[in-house]
Amino acid sequence: MANPKDVGKAFVDHYYNTFDTNRSALGGLYTAEAMLTFEGTETQGQQAIQQKLSSLPFQQCKHHVASLDVQLSNANGIIVFATGQLLTEGESNPLKFSQVFHLVSSNNSFALTNDLFRLNYG
């Protein structure tokens, strides 16, 4: 496969750019049975995840990635671990976040099977 770090970097760039500019298109990045745990709330399935992400209580936002780590998992998966800052509309102070993505190879591309997101309050 392509260099996992390149894949992880490209995925994260695409994911957060889509989140910040066209959030309704995020669902297409997830597999049919993908799992999202967002601030402890679990959602399963591509359609349910899209609804969850679209219903978050802010419209405009901007992710800034501060660190990005990538490892191969078993079965040609890729674990991507991002930390950074999230600025939402009407807020002057960004929130720190960390997020885990697990990507699996699918049709010569990668699809998102696991997504875990947490704010790091401080």
Next chain:
Amino acid sequence: MANPKDVGKAFVDHYYNTFDTNRSALGGLYTAEAMLTFEGTETQGQQAIQQKLSSLPFQQCKHHVASLDVQLSNANGIIVFATGQLLTEGESNPLKFSQVFHLVSSNNSFALTNDLFRLNYG
């Protein structure tokens, strides 16, 4: 398998208790080919990971887990995502951290194949 959340919780409790009281025993939790990315530095292999963890520039420390999320990954793996605070010797202020563990089933137990750790500076 046992409830993944129970497995994840038990693993994290054991991992941080071992880290804080008997760090030289951590290596046994990793598979032979496990990967550790600690603050961006990559280490592969059980023995090298043990050496890396033993050589961190603090001796006494205490992990406090603030959030713990668990998902099944493909191939009966378990992804565990912890955030919390780390207090090291001589410091009065704990550091925020987040950490990802990927566990795989091995001989009726679970072994650690992927470990990614980041401090969340604030």
